[in-house]
Amino acid sequence: MKILIVDDFSTMRRIIKNLLRDLGFTNTAEADDGTTALPMLKSGSFDFLVTDWNMPGMSGIDLLRIVRADERLKHLPVLMVTAEAKRDQIIEAAQAGVNGYVVKPFTAQVLKEKIEKIFERVNG
Amino acid sequence: MAHQDDSMTEFETTLKSHAHQLVDCLERGRFDEAVLMIHQLNQARDRGLYQEVGKLTRELHSAIVKLEIDTCEARETSQITDATDRLSYVVDMTEKAANRTMDLVEECVPLVNYVSYEAQSLTADWQRFMRRDMKAEEFRELVPRIDQFLKRSMNDGSQLSQNLREIMLAQDFQDLTGQVIKRVTRLITELESNLLNLVLMAGQVDRFAGIQHDHAQLRADQLKQKEEKEPSKGEGPQMHADMREDVVSGQDDVDDLLSSLGF
Numbered sequence: 001m002k003i004l005i006v007d008d009f010s011t012m013r014r015i016i017k018n019l020l021r022d023l024g025f026t027n028t029a030e031a032d033d034g035t036t037a038l039p040m041l042k043s044g045s046f047d048f049l050v051t052d053w054n055m056p057g058m059s060g061i062d063l064l065r066i067v068r069a070d071e072r073l074k075h076l077p078v079l080m081v082t083a084e085a086k087r088d089q090i091i092e093a094a095q096a097g098v099n100g101y102v103v104k105p106f107t108a109q110v111l112k113e114k115i116e117k118i119f120e121r122v123n124g
Numbered sequence: 125m126a127h128q129d130d131s132m133t134e135f136e137t138t139l140k141s142h143a144h145q146l147v148d149c150l151e152r153g154r155f156d157e158a159v160l161m162i163h164q165l166n167q168a169r170d171r172g173l174y175q176e177v178g179k180l181t182r183e184l185h186s187a188i189v190k191l192e193i194d195t196c197e198a199r200e201t202s203q204i205t206d207a208t209d210r211l212s213y214v215v216d217m218t219e220k221a222a223n224r225t226m227d228l229v230e231e232c233v234p235l236v237n238y239v240s241y242e243a244q245s246l247t248a249d250w251q252r253f254m255r256r257d258m259k260a261e262e263f264r265e266l267v268p269r270i271d272q273f274l275k276r277s278m279n280d281g282s283q284l285s286q287n288l289r290e291i292m293l294a295q296d297f298q299d300l301t302g303q304v305i306k307r308v309t310r311l312i313t314e315l316e317s318n319l320l321n322l323v324l325m326a327g328q329v330d331r332f333a334g335i336q337h338d339h340a341q342l343r344a345d346q347l348k349q350k351e352e353k354e355p356s357k358g359e360g361p362q363m364h365a366d367m368r369e370d371v372v373s374g375q376d377d378v379d380d381l382l383s384s385l386g387f
Contacts, residue, residue: 011222018226054358061358083361085372087381094385101378104361110375 002027002044006037006051006060007081012104016050016081019108023115034058038066041073048118053082053089061089061096068097077118081106135172139165176329183325207308214301221297228287228294235280242273 003025007013013030020028029044031037033055041049049067051060058066060080067073079100080093090101099121100114142165149158249266252258258266330337365371372378 009219011219011226014223014226018230054360059358082358084358085362085365085378086359086370087372088370089358090372090378090381091385094382094387101382103372103375103378106375 001025001048002029002046003048003050004029004031004037004040004044004046006031006033006049006055006063008032008052008055012052012081016111019111020050020115022108023112034060034063034066037063041067041076042070046076048115049076049078050081051078053080053084053093061093064093064096064098077122079114079118081111135168138168173329173333176325180322180325180329183322203311207311210304210308214304217297217301221294224294225291228291232284232287235284239277239280242276246270246273 003020005013005016005020005028007016007030010032013032017028017030020026025048029040029046031040034051035057037049037051038058040046051063053060060082064078064080067076067078077099078097079102080098081102081104083104084090085103093101099118102110102114142161146158146161146165149155149161246266246269249258249262249269253263253266329335362368362371366373372381
C-alpha cells in the first residue's frame with residue numbers, strides 16, 4: 001500500500017505520515033502541492049491519495065478533478081484533509097469525486113475511521 | 125468633525141436664504157442683482173469646498189505620518205513591512221515548535237514500545253517461574269533479562285521524562301507569537317480607523333462638490349465580486365463556525381452532509 005500525502009505545510013505532512021505509520025501504512029511519499037503531486041501520481045503507482053485543499057500552485061480540488069479525469073488514475077481513492085469547512089466546498093468535493101473528507105483540526109481516530117471506511121468500500 | 129458640520133450648515137443657510145431672494149429678484153426682473161447673488165452663492169460653495177479639500181489634504185498627510193509610510197526611506201521603516209516580518213516570525217516559530225515536538229515524540233516512541241513489549245514477554249516467563257514451572261537453566265537466562273530490563277527502564281524513564289519536559293518547553297512559542305499577533309492586530313485596527321477617517325473627509329468634499337456616487341451600482345459591483353469568489357479558491361480555517369449557517373462546525377457535520385449526499 002503506497003500512499004501520497006499532499007500538503008503545503010511540512011508539519012501537517014509529518015503529522016499525517018506519523019498517523020499513517022501508526023495505522024500500519026509505512027510506504028508513504030510527500031508532495032507540497034498539486035503541481036508536484038501530479039507527476040508523482042502518474043509515475044509512482046500510488047494506491048491512495050491524501051490531499052489538502054488550499055495550496056499554492058495547484059489546489060487539492062483541482063488535483064482531484066485531474067485525477068478523476070485521468071484514465072489511469074480515475075479509480076485512485078482520495079481522502080481530503082483540509083481546513084476548508086464551507087458546506088458548498090464539501091458538496092463541491094463530493095461532486096468532484098472525493099472518497100472521504102476530514103476537516104482540520106482532526107483526531108487520529110477520525111483519520112483512522114475515514115481511511116478504513118474508504119478501503120472497506122473500495123475492496124467491497 | 126463638528127467644524128465640518130458647521131461649515132456645511134453655514135453654506136446651506138446661505139443657500140436657503142439666498143434662494144428666496146433670488147426668486148424674488150427674478151420675479152421682479154432685477155437680473156443684475158440675481159447674477160450677483162448667484163456669484164455670491166458660488167463663492168460660498170467654493171470657499172467650503174476649498175476648506176474641505178484643505179482639511180482632507182491635512183488629514184491625508186497626518187494619516188500618512190501615522191502610518192509611517194515615508195516615501196524617502198522606502199519600505200524598510202514601514203509598519204506594514206514590520207508586520208509582515210513579525211507574522212513570518214510567527215510562522216517560523218510555530219513551525220519550529222511543531223517540528224521540535226514531533227522530533228521528541230518520535231524519540232519517545234521506540235522507548236515506550238520497548239518497555240511495553242519486553243514487559244509483556246517477561247511477564248509470561250515470570251508467571252511460569254511463580255508457578256514453579258521453570259527449569260533452573262531457564263531461570264538463569266531469565267535473570268540477566270530482568271536485570272537488563274530494569275536498567276533500561278530506569279534510563280528510558282528518565283529520558284522520557286526529559287523529553288516530556290522539552291515538549292512542554294517547546295510550547296513557549298504561544299506566548300511570543302501571541303504578543304506579536306496582538307501587536308499586528310492593533311496596527312490593523314489603527315489603520316482601519318485612519319482609513320475610515322479619510323473616507324469620511326472625502327465624503328464631506330463630495331457633498332460640497334455635489335458629486336453623486338451611484339451607491340446602488342457600487343454595492344451591486346461588490347456583491348458580484350463576492351459571488352465571483354469561487355469556493356474552489358479555498359479560504360482557510362473558518363472563524364466562528366458555530367455561528368454560521370454555510371459552514372460546518374466539525375467532523376460530525378461533515379459526515380452528516382456527506383451521508384445526505386449518499387456517501
